[in-house]
Every structure is written in C-alpha cells, then in structure tokens.
Amino acid sequence: MRAQTASPDLFASLIDDVVASGSATITVSSPRTGEPHHELPRSSADDVRDAIARGRLMQVAWARAGFAHRRRVLLRAHDLLLERADQLLDLIQIESGKTRGQALEEVYQAASVTRYNALEAPRALRGRRVRGGLPLLVSTRVKYRPKGVAGVITPWNYALSLAAMDVVPALAAGCAVVQKADDQGALSILALRRAFIDAGVPEALWAVVTGEASEAGEALTDDVDYVCFTGSTATGRRIAEKAGRRLVGASLELGGKNPMLVLDDVDPARAAADAAYACFAAMGQLCVSIERIYVHRRVAGPFIAALVARLSSARLGNALDYSSDYGSLASAAQLERVRAHLDDAIEKGATVLVGGEPRPEVGPWAFAPTLLTGVTPEMRVYGEETFGAIASVYIVDSDEEAVLAANASDYGLNASVLTRSPARARRIADALAAGSVNIGEGYRGSFSSVAAPMGGIKASGLGRRNGPEGLRRFVDPVTVSHATGLMQLPRTGAEFRSLAGPFLLLARVLRAVRRA
Incomplete structure (x- = not known):
C-alpha cells in the first residue's frame, strides 16, 4: 500500500486557515475508521461578518487588477492542483470514504473548472457594443460589474469539485468569496484554497468559515451580495426565501431522484x-x-x-x-x-x-x-x-x-x-x-x-453553474448609452410632432431589414 501524503502536520496547517476567533471546536471522524480524526474550529457569526468585511475591501483591488492578472493567477492554481493531486486524493478519501477513482473525478473536475474559468472569463464578461435604439443618434455598450462578495455554502459529498464550481468563477469574475464548508469536507476545501493562495489569490479574498448553519450559515446569507448553495431542497427553499427578501441573487443546486x-x-x-x-x-x-x-x-x-x-x-x-x-x-x-x-x-x-x-x-x-x-x-x-x-x-x-x-x-x-x-x-x-x-x-x-x-x-434548484451562465451569475450587467450629438433628441411637444413621422418610418425600415 502506498504511503499517505496527507500528514497530521498538514491537517493542523490547513485547520489554522479557518476564520475562527474562539476556542470552540467540533470533532470530525473519518469514514475509514469511524474514529475521531481531527478537531475543527467553529466560526461565530462575528467571524463570518469580519470575513465578509475583509473580503469586501480586498475585492475592489482584485476586480481592478483585471482579467489578465486573474487569468495568470488561476492558471498557476490549476498547475498546483495537478502537482498536489496525491495529497488532494488522500484528503478526499479520508473525509468522504469514497474510492480513489471517484476522488480522482473530483481533482480532475476542479482543475477543469479552474482552467475553463481562467480562459473564458475575459470572453464571457468582456463589455460589448449593442445597437442603440436610434441608430447613429445613440451609442450603447453593455459592461459587467462584479457583484462584490459571494457566499458559497458547500456540502461534504463532493467537497473539492463543488467548491471549485462555485468559488472559481466568482474569483474569475472579480468577486471575493466567503465559503461555509461542511465539517466533513473542510480539509479538502482548505487544501484547494491553499493552492489558490499559493498561486497569488489574496488570503482575505477567499475565506473559509465553519460552524452551525443556524449561526455561521445565517450570518453568511444575511450579508453577502450573492448566494451559492448546494444541498437539500428544504434548506434551499429557506435560502431562496431569504435571498428574495434581501433582493440578492442566488443559485441553488438541490436534490435529485x-x-x-x-x-x-x-x-x-x-x-x-x-x-x-x-x-x-x-x-x-x-x-x-x-x-x-x-x-x-x-x-x-x-x-x-x-x-x-x-x-x-x-x-x-x-x-x-x-x-x-x-x-x-x-x-x-x-x-x-x-x-x-x-x-x-x-x-x-x-x-x-x-x-x-x-x-x-x-x-x-x-x-x-x-x-x-x-x-x-x-x-x-x-x-x-x-x-x-x-x-x-x-x-x-x-x-x-x-x-x-x-x-x-x-x-x-x-x-x-x-x-x-x-x-x-x-x-x-x-x-x-x-x-x-x-x-x-x-x-x-x-x-x-x-x-x-x-x-x-x-x-432540483434554480440557476446554473458552469459555462458562461456560471460566470455571469457573479456580475451585474450595466448598460451605458450616450447621445452622439448628431441630432438633438426631441424634448418638447413641438419637437416630437415634427419627428413623429420619421420615428415611425424608422421603425418600419428596421422591421423591413430585420434589425432587432
């Protein structure tokens, strides 16, 4: 049998990365033995709010750094994931009880997601010109603004790959992330995060918190600018209700039969x-x-x-x-x-x-x-x-x-x-x-x-992860139009009267030439 690459020293190092200020812990057992494996610190509601505040400050600089910088960092993270594959495979197996082949699916998926979002974000989120409502008189562009801080709540079953599918597109889009990790998958998530930090992602930009849903989870969904949740349909409904009351977006991948x-x-x-x-x-x-x-x-x-x-x-x-x-x-x-x-x-x-x-x-x-x-x-x-x-x-x-x-x-x-x-x-x-x-x-x-x-x-849920749709959930489209000055748009009744005929003629011409 091959030697385990994930050591107690690594466990302790990763656990230190959890945002938690108190002394409360919870014991996490491994499915391989049923015995206690490590103690995980508990994040309080204040810890969650502090992580969101720090992420909000760091997000501004991350967004301004631009697509090229983010692409370089994410591609370095991709390479580190592959270099650390054995370590990640060990952690996934220790925490989830799945086979190494099924753990390999997770590592491959995390690398694929990272590579795709690093390369696709500039294309999917680049601003573009659109036809103005009055050709030649109005020029219009659409640009995309990062939402700010995304709250990501992930389960234990596919901790590495599901984290990557929500966190990486948020980072690629210019957002910060505060992630609520399930206790049973926290080590795998922290190891994933470590690769991104070592690649150049600022530590405050991606924070990992733990704790009870009634405290840490509620604090997260109370304050973030967008919510990603993977889990049960019952919990997803409650998160959707809160997001609706706060008028923030949410993507929810829920149950299936x-x-x-x-x-x-x-x-x-x-x-x-x-x-x-x-x-x-x-x-x-x-x-x-x-x-x-x-x-x-x-x-x-x-x-x-x-x-x-x-x-x-x-x-x-x-x-x-x-x-x-x-x-x-x-x-x-x-x-x-x-x-x-x-x-x-x-x-x-x-x-x-x-x-x-x-x-x-x-x-x-x-x-x-x-x-x-x-x-x-x-x-x-x-x-x-x-x-x-x-x-x-x-x-x-x-x-x-x-x-x-x-x-x-x-x-x-x-x-x-x-x-x-x-x-x-x-x-x-x-x-x-x-x-x-x-x-x-x-x-x-x-x-x-x-x-x-x-x-x-x-x-089974709302919204989509992966693809351009998975990137665009983390941005707000902003429409910027300006009058070209070629002709003054009407403002008075008399001006509208003189231009009514030309405007209606323009609408008919656009229909005839099949312009949207």
Missing part, C-alpha cells in the same frame, strides 16, 4: 456496468447519481441478472489506492438514512435483489450496493431522494411509458438514456424533464462538461 432509461436495444452486460457506476459511485451520495432505473421488458431479465452479478462481485474497500470499486457511506447519519429507506421498503413489500446489508469489515459506515424491485408509491424510496446506496429497478413496456415514469417526480436534475440508437436517444432526451441528460452514460458526461451549464428544474 434521477432516472435512467434502459431501452430494448442495449447490450445487457454493458448497460449493467454503466448502471452500476451511475448508481453507486460515491455510494450514491451525489446529487446527479441514478436512483431509478426503468428497463424495457424485452431486456429486463438479462440486464437485471448482469447488474446483480456485477454488484455482487464488486470490491468494496477504503485503501488509499485504486484497489476498490466502491467505498463507504460518509457518516453514521448517512448509514441510518439508508437503513431507514430500506427497512420501510421491505416492510411494505419491496424485494432486495442484491445487497441490503452493512459491510463492517470494510468500514463502520460501509453498506453493500443495494438494488430493489417491487417498489411502490407508498414507500419512501419511491419518491424521496435516498442519497445513498440504494437504487430501484422498474420494468416498462415502451419508451413512452419510461419517459412518463421518469418525469413523474418532483425533481428534475439529471437523467440518463442507454440505447444503441443516437437518434432514439436524442428524441427521448428532448422529452425528459431534467436540467441535464446523459446518453450512454450516467452522469459524468454532463458533470465533466464545464463549458456547459449545470443545474436543475422543479424542486
């Missing part, structure tokens, strides 16, 4: 391999992972048999190397949630096809990947997001039935279609109610496409 449609022309073994990973990467603790599988009756038998066989033979483990297919749930609370959904389903008549039991020899919170059939609407697992090691399979008789079942959900974050026919897949993708649709894959195609917007509809 994501469907996969397995059509009747698939290769069953290949489709089963794709489904297994889509459902149980990070043990299902990912907002875009698959929890509902709709398989056509013609291939249901061989597909389900192949999926059960693949999950039965999967290797579970927590080693800091690439020896495991699946890892552990992240906490005792996650284990309890999975057990509650499973017990409820079994009590009401569901059948366990594979899994359904803890794996204590792997880790204290490890649970076997579990596949259910016979799931009905009165069961919690039918409509609620499990966010854990359970997926349900349903047999359908047509593409139309599969689409209707997939769309019959309060959520609309991600969906997947497995078929050999690209045309058929695109037709079905057009009919699915989801912010992202992956063809021939579960979630990684859209998740890794950082130049494209990512987000949900219905109860």
